[in-house]
């Protein structure tokens with residue numbers, strides 16, 4: 001009977017993921033854009049609903065329609081008008097739109113932190129919390145039943161919209177070829193507005209339902225919705241029914257059933273193990289299963305190679321790149337030399353309270369350089385760079401603490417571990433570009449974060465692992481200034497490495513790969529080897545940067561950063577600053593580092609700023 | 618002389634700082650076939666796009682049946698009966714053939730019957746994705762979409778591009794039939810000058826964004842200089 005109960009509960013929980021997944025699929029189908037801001041919009045609408053119900057005490061019959069029919073769709077209309085229509089006009093490439101949605105996402109997060117702070121609230125119920133009792137002890141909450149019915153109704157309506165109505169055909173036409181649709185008497189702006197309103201409306205509904213009677217805080221809540229990515233990917237971003245099935249069965253029922261499986265217990269035999277490993281397994285299943293599904297779906301489903309994969313970063317990268325290249329040749333070596341000298345002398349001019357921010361800046365510059373290497377030089381989108389950095393930091397701290405390896409040796413070991421992670425990710429992504437490459441890296445990031453970093457056994461849970469600062473021949477780099485200079489030396493080495501990636505034949509091959517896979521192949525390059533190489537090299541740099549970040553804070557702690565939000569944030573920052581050049585990474589890290597300076601007291605930093613400086617410097 | 622359906626007056630278009638059209642005047646009489654010729658980069662496609670409302674002019678105006686189209690967006694012009702088959706393939710590759718026609722024929726039931734009448738091939742392939750049609754079939758579909766919409770002014774930009782001569786003839790015949798049976802007004806941009814000259818009542822030649830010649834096909838054929846310098850012999 002317990003299994004029936006679990007299945008019923010699973011179906012109800014899964015329904016909401018199905019709804020979220022459907023919204024993502026719908027947005028993609030109806031706008032051609034994978035909306036990374038989906039979770040952020042869901043969160044904003046959930047907060048608005050909470051505000052109206054719990055703060056302003058509006059009645060349900062007013063607040064619910066406003067949240068579901070006005071706020072959510074309204075956000076969609078607004079986004080279409082101010083963000084996506086101008087992009088469309090400019091003929092922006094897929095990665096550019098992707099970055100735009102990431103930007104909107106960060107904006108939503110920042111807005112929520114600003115208005116509602118990071119305090120955990122109790123989301124307002126939209127349906128009564130009572131439950132129905134079926135024979136025996138199978139119970140189903142009214143709210144769960146509501147979600148289930150709502151999801152099914154929405155699924156049927158959307159399906160009818162797409163296959164039975166003329167507006168459905170118009171939507172598909174606009175996504176396919178916007179200009180030609182206009183020539184066919186379709187008002188493309190109106191259609192896009194409807195599409196965005198629908199997509200964001202669904203996001204809002206997901207948010208309100210997910211928050212109904214549950215904790216609500218910007219950070220974790222948004223993460224919940226990110227789990228819906230796996231549903232959308234399983235549906236290959238096109239099939240609404242598959243999205244529903246995946247949400248209900250995989251995320252709902254499977255997770256619910258797994259929660260009761262005891263890995264120490266061998267089925268049908270009565271044998272029971274109870275040593276460390278089974279505990280480890282049991283604690284793993286608590287981690288989110290969606291990460292697992294996402295990884296498996298992205299790795300196994302070869303058909304994804306074709307869907308939406310034709311996009312390239314060319315427009316984005318070469319534009320920023322062209323400008324940068326010219327700027328660099330003008331200034332020659334003077335500017336880097338000046339910046340370098342200023343960096344070395346900096347500790348003499350600032351006090352010890354500000355120095356930690358300089359330390360963070362240098363460490364960030366290294367990790368940002370890794371993004372420049374892979375996205376700027378080779379045109380590959382990676383959305384897990386902070387996780388890679390964290391992995392390097394984690395391994396380095398582990399071998400230092402557990403095996404007593406000196407820190408100076410542990411740092412390259414961490415870098416190599418990150419390299420392995422990068423190559424392991426690059427391998428399944430060999431044939432992918434654009435959106436699905438980004439999603440693959442995102443999946444691996446989610447996976448590593450929830451199965452390694454969050455795990456008590458591996459990464460020390462909430463307390464984290466101590467990250468010692470290095471020393472050499474009895475000389476310690478522990479003091480603020482000496483650690484800072486040590487960082488500068490490492491940064492110099494990494495920049496040198498990055499420079500070498502760009503020069504000579506290697507640089508030309510990478511540039512060819514950036515512009516087009518086909519072009520690169522046609523000049524007789526085995527793309528796979530180079531792709532793996534650049535994944536590895538960039539991950540090495542990220543891993544080393546991660547080690548320094550952890551050592552700066554003196555602790556590796558998965559809770560303080562190294563997660564997907566940080567990854568997305570870094571990616572956006574680097575793109576905006578100009579991904580084509582190493583200078584771009586330096587500039588952006590400086591502004592990010594100093595940003596964490598003023599935002600130290602603002603709770604906003606907990607979500608998107610990776611490293612808060614340790615006061616122990 | 619029949620009334621003018623389309624008048625283009627002193628039209629200038631620029632892409633950023635590059636001027637593509639410079640003070641072009643052009644008239645398309647109602648019920649006629651007009652050919653617009655010129656070398657690559659002359660601005661022919663730009664002119665059609667400006668008429669369809671896809672690119673905004675920096676000066677001059679476009680007048681349809683006596684009414685200025687200034688500020689009228691592309692989709693409204695299509696509603697008014699201005700139909701452009703753009704350069705390349707004028708179809709939605711990820712929609713089925715039936716949906717492709719559906720999009721064009723939303724408000725014209727009559728159109729559908731005609732289309733199947735003119736293009737029997739498409740009837741057989743209704744459920745196929747348009748992107749998987751052969752190049753010739755795709756161009757047929759593009760033409761079918763345009764004819765089905767029953768436009769007052771049908772503009773076609775290099776319909777024959779990349780097609781085998783046999784197919785070019787089929788397309789020319791279809792255009793001719795559309796013109797004769799439905800007395801549609803047609804503005805053609807063509808590289809196949811012979812085809813264009815056979816259909817056209819009136820010919821304009823553009824070069825580097827300026828109108829360099831206007832007249833009847835026979836005059837053009839007679840002028841060696843013109844043929845050599847603009848039509849490549």
Ligand SMILES: Nc1ncnc2c1ncn2[C@@H]1O[C@H](COP(=O)(O)OP(=O)(O)OP(=O)(O)O)[C@@H](O)[C@H]1O
Pocket residue numbers: 632635636637655656657658659660661662663664
């Ligand atoms: N989107 C654009 N941005 C910038 N310049 C453009 C754009 N479209 C066209 N041009 C320029 O405008 C000029 C006219 O182009 P247009 O496409 O109208 O020529 P065309 O006569 O159709 O040539 P073709 O016979 O090769 O199709 C060309 O010099 C072209 O480079």
Ligand SMILES: [Mg+2]
Pocket residue numbers: 661662663704774
């Ligand atoms: Mg042209």
